Amino acid sequence: MVLGGSSKLLKALNEAAALGHLLDHGELTRAELRALTGLSKPTVSEAIRRLTEAGLVVGVGHETGRPGPNAEVYAVNPDAAYAVAMSVRDHAPALTAALYDLRGAQRAHLEVPVDFTRTDPVSAVDETVAALCEAAGASREPVAHVQLAVAGAFDPRDRVIHHVDVPGWSRPGLVDELGARLGTAVGIDNDVNLAALAERAHGAAQGADAFVLLWLGDSGLGLAIDLGFAWSGSIGAEPHRARPGVGALLRGARGGAGEIGYIPVGDGDFHDLVGPDAVRALAARYDTREELLKELAGRIVLGLAAVVAVLDPPLVVIGGELARAYGEPLGDAVTKAMSHAAPLETAIAVSTVDGDAPLLGAGDAAVTAVRETLLAALRQPTP
Known part of the structure; x- marks a missing residue:
């Protein structure tokens, strides 16, 4: 529970609490948010107002079927931020990719034939992100995280992907080059680790x-x-x-x-x-x-x-x-x-996972990373 207060920090914590519950539950009224957070009615209203002005929350209708005025229902704005998942393979298709919105809904899916003996991985990933956004009819600017599933081991100390057979993907500096080109956070993980995330969540x-x-x-x-x-x-x-x-x-x-x-x-x-x-x-x-x-x-x-x-x-x-x-x-x-x-x-x-388990797990990881980044930013208000 977050206590209400007038300081910028407390306001930010209250906003993060409200947004966190909306991310977890999907759609909530102000009364439901008060019950979940323990915040007062004015504090919840202020948090919703600020989140709405920031473009993170939208009204999605009114609750019906109860006595009294119909309460407005709120949810996170799905277009406030996007997450991208990609699976890198040593066989065709070399890249499979998906774009997810902030609610976790898949907005686009692509299978991309890439010859990595001739195409640089940085260019291939960058072009695939652009193609995903175009396919979804979405702006690229809200893309906040790109999660890559690779058949290899990413060492966080030297930031190099080891034991990977796909040409170009073991190059020193590649991960940092990807971040610089994409202008967003980039996550790298073993494809089987990400498949395990999908197995735990869906299988x-x-x-x-x-x-x-x-x-x-x-x-x-x-x-x-x-x-x-x-x-x-x-x-x-x-x-x-x-x-x-x-x-x-x-x-x-x-x-x-x-x-x-x-x-x-x-x-x-x-x-x-x-x-x-x-x-x-x-x-x-x-x-x-x-x-x-x-x-x-x-x-x-x-x-x-x-x-x-x-x-x-x-x-x-x-x-x-x-x-x-x-x-x-x-x-x-x-x-x-x-x-x-x-x-x-x-x-x-x-396994009971239906479909591409590494890509599905990468999508879960990417959406989680975007949400955690948003919540962390809210908890650290600007002076």
Whole structure:
């Protein structure tokens, strides 16, 4: 609860409280805002007036069906700020992108064929942002955050994307060049980490206190680790518990947590067993799906059992194109194989996210970043 007051700081905090509840709940009357914030009627009215003048809040109609005057209903202005999500791939289409408004609604979606051996990533991203805004009939000026999903590890210390196979994307200075060209905040994260955000918000991990996402994709493997705690932001800092059912991703000191393909297995590594080429070769050897899934599950368990032994997650979600292709039968086969091989009992589920999970997660992350930036700005009023 924020206490009312006459200082600029208190007014700013009151505005941030009102906007935060509108972002969370969608549409609210002044009475509902008073109940949620604990603020007085005049204070709520003043906060709404200032937010409306700032273009952050709009009236969306009147509440009906109750005795007395119809109360005006308010919501955030969807066009006050936009967020962009992009997924970068080493196969066609090289870029998929989406534009979201402040309410989280997708306003445009594009698949862009790009030859990164000939096109600079900075130009490709910049042109795609412009094309998204044009497709949505929206101004580019309100774009406040661009979130990129890449099949690699972004190291925040040297600000370089490592272990990425897309030409040009490992170039030192690229991330800062993107920010300078776009004139907006740019977020970089591993595509499987962002797929895990989508899984928690929209898929099989909804409500889970913790989980890991094993990604078996057409272009590689990955593991996202969400064990229900959050880092304070600095290397070496102590973790703190996240809200139940929310969690936080573990990215590692250099952004490389979850590179499961490099786990040594026999004379090779995990990628040699369940990477895209290995699975295609395996599928060619079997006449029936049942035999194929039994062999594939046995291979998956060789890496997954180590993950479970070290992390002890309550839930493992299997995602990626392979999971989409084989569905629940793959989950059942892995569950059976894990019961014989893993030292700890863990629930196994197959992803239920519909569509491009990394792009969807990038959209969630981008919208969240825009909202947090707006709220932080309101809490720090100008002198």
